[in-house]
Amino acid sequence: MIIAEQKPLAEVKALVADAQKVLVVGCGTCVTVCFAGGAREAAIMAASLRMATQLDGNGKEVAEVVVQRQCEWEYLDEIAQQVGEVDVVLSLGCGIGVQAMVEHFSNAWVVPGLNTSFLGLPTEQGVWAERCAACGDCILGLTGGICPIARCSKSLLNGPCGGSENGHCEINAEVPCAWQLIYDRLSSLGKLDRLLEIQPPKNWRTARDGGPRKIVRPDLRLPAEEE
Amino acid sequence: MPPEPNGNGYLSGSNLEKVLKHGHFAVTGELGPPQNADGEVIRKKAKLLKGNCDAVNLTDNQTAIVRMSSIGAGAIVVQEGLEPIIQMTCRDRNRLAMQSDLLGAYALGMRNLLCLSGDHQTFGNHPTAKNVFDLDSIQMVQMVSLMRDTKVFQCGEAFKGQEPRFFVGAAESPFANPIEFRPLRLGKKVKAGASFIQTQLIYDIEAFKTFMTKVRELGLSEKVYILAGVGPLKSPTMARYMKDNVPGLWIPDQLIERMAAVGAPWAGKSKDELTKEDKKARSAAWQTEGIKICIELIQQIREIEGVAGVHIMAIEWEEAVKPIVEGAGLLPRPIV
Numbered sequence: 001m002i003i004a005e006q007k008p009l010a011e012v013k014a015l016v017a018d019a020q021k022v023l024v025v026g027c028g029t030c031v032t033v034c035f036a037g038g039a040r041e042a043a044i045m046a047a048s049l050r051m052a053t054q055l056d057g058n059g060k061e062v063a064e065v066v067v068q069r070q071c072e073w074e075y076l077d078e079i080a081q082q083v084g085e086v087d088v089v090l091s092l093g094c095g096i097g098v099q100a101m102v103e104h105f106s107n108a109w110v111v112p113g114l115n116t117s118f119l120g121l122p123t124e125q126g127v128w129a130e131r132c133a134a135c136g137d138c139i140l141g142l143t144g145g146i147c148p149i150a151r152c153s154k155s156l157l158n159g160p161c162g163g164s165e166n167g168h169c170e171i172n173a174e175v176p177c178a179w180q181l182i183y184d185r186l187s188s189l190g191k192l193d194r195l196l197e198i199q200p201p202k203n204w205r206t207a208r209d210g211g212p213r214k215i216v217r218p219d220l221r222l223p224a225e226e227e
Numbered sequence: 228m229p230p231e232p233n234g235n236g237y238l239s240g241s242n243l244e245k246v247l248k249h250g251h252f253a254v255t256g257e258l259g260p261p262q263n264a265d266g267e268v269i270r271k272k273a274k275l276l277k278g279n280c281d282a283v284n285l286t287d288n289q290t291a292i293v294r295m296s297s298i299g300a301g302a303i304v305v306q307e308g309l310e311p312i313i314q315m316t317c318r319d320r321n322r323l324a325m326q327s328d329l330l331g332a333y334a335l336g337m338r339n340l341l342c343l344s345g346d347h348q349t350f351g352n353h354p355t356a357k358n359v360f361d362l363d364s365i366q367m368v369q370m371v372s373l374m375r376d377t378k379v380f381q382c383g384e385a386f387k388g389q390e391p392r393f394f395v396g397a398a399e400s401p402f403a404n405p406i407e408f409r410p411l412r413l414g415k416k417v418k419a420g421a422s423f424i425q426t427q428l429i430y431d432i433e434a435f436k437t438f439m440t441k442v443r444e445l446g447l448s449e450k451v452y453i454l455a456g457v458g459p460l461k462s463p464t465m466a467r468y469m470k471d472n473v474p475g476l477w478i479p480d481q482l483i484e485r486m487a488a489v490g491a492p493w494a495g496k497s498k499d500e501l502t503k504e505d506k507k508a509r510s511a512a513w514q515t516e517g518i519k520i521c522i523e524l525i526q527q528i529r530e531i532e533g534v535a536g537v538h539i540m541a542i543e544w545e546e547a548v549k550p551i552v553e554g555a556g557l558l559p560r561p562i563v
């Protein structure tokens with residue numbers, strides 16, 4: 001899922017500084033699960049902004065609402081009226097949620113309350129780690145199901161580099177060496193021979209390097225839209 | 228040994244290639260470009276190294292700190308009559324930039340190339356930079372070998388005219404993890420087209436012997452020239468720091484103790500109690516011992532089957548290279 005974390009309150013305050021009426025919009029999907037922008041976080045954010053701006057002597061009207069999925073336009077219709085009544089919308093969705101609202105509400109001023117961090121999973125209570133870089137050309141089948149694009153600091157395809165030490169990456173003792181993980185897994189499964197082939201240069205065109213990406217599925221298109 | 232092209236029998240015709248091919252025990256050095264645009268620094272260092280090494284590595288933004296480019300510095304080294312080994316990392320260039328820079332480097336007279344992944348930029352002085360890592364070091368070795376041998380760019384497009392004929396090398400850190408995989412990964416570098424290998428600094432001879440045994444068993448020492456990395460220790464503090472902080476760098480305690488022992492006359496005194504002269508004398512004692520240890524290491528490494536030479540890393544201490552090479556009985560360098 002998409003992992004995000006809240007921006008510092010000072011930054012959020014600066015983003016809504018010009019507004020009197022603020023609507024905090026949470027999202028019921030990924031950012032709820034990672035405790036960054038769900039109903040609870042939206043309520044706390046709204047209360048914090050009310051208190052902070054009151055203490056500053058310029059109390060703002062701050063309301064909050066949560067939609068099921070901020071990244072789908074159909075879920076945004078239900079908040080259209082509330083959006084129309086405020087000066088600024090503070091999205092506690094990921095970067096996609098912010099942009100879905102911008103595209104849906106042409107007159108609204110929408111600002112982000114979160115930093116969208118990565119695609120990952122919770123590994124322990126309160127800990128999330130990156131797992132996928134959305135490169136568009138999955139190679140997990142070659143590497144024992146451990147992604148070197150997302151998890152090796154240098155995205156090496158023929159790793160490990162010389163910076164692998166006691167299972168961790170040279171950049172930080174907290175970062176596991178992806179290639180040590182790949183080696184250990186393939187070794188335990190008796191498939192080390194897979195690491196002996198030279199992996200050719202990657203086609204990065206399917207990643208962000210090829211420009212903004214889009215998928216069109218003709219089988220799912222409606223006849224009217226095809227015209 | 229590496230496949231030969233048509234013509235003169237050499238892949239590149241570089242001095243390093245010739246020295247190795249003629250069966251001499253090769254000596255390469257290292258020249259760190261300055262953090263400024265002063266070419267005179269390169270000339271001075273080149274003069275210290277010339278005659279003592281068969282070729283010298285020009286580091287490429289080493290430890291991710293911005294320095295004069297390896298190719299720019301290499302052009303000056305060529306002018307000085309010393310042969311450069313251009314280092315190139317995957318951190319700062321994509322495949323377009325790599326290929327175009329190498330066309331330029333060849334045109335400027337450079338003939339040796341060392342392909343590296345590169346230290347991560349978070350170590351250096353621009354930790355907020357975006358990195359590239361379009362290719363990895365093995366893919367770079369393959370790309371430049373194919374440019375030389377088949378006259379095609381990485382995209383597969385053929386080109387006409389002069390191809391860049393580099394003597395292509397790669398690095399190897401024998402004691403980095405996973406240690407069992409290192410000789411196999413070395414094999415991948417050879418398969419990709421590497422003709423020579425320069426290793427991480429070796430201080431633990433027994434461990435290096437074990438590594439080389441595996442390398443020989445895999446038949447790799449028949450296919451690639453292996454230059455063992457050596458370097459003089461400057462002080463026991465530096466030795467301990469390197470041992471604790473540099474991945475894959477093993478320094479036996481016995482060597483650190485030897486360094487500490489020569490500093491014994493000044494031991495037990497606090498920083499403030501030592502005069503300037505004391506510190507200078509202690510430094511000199513350490514450096515003499517560091518050079519002595521380095522010479523001994525080279526002599527032991529020479530005895531190991533399958534080692535074709537040494538790569539002396541004395542960065543910011545280029546003066547040490549001559550006494551080391553001389554002390555190891557490796558002067559004069561062969562003229563081939």
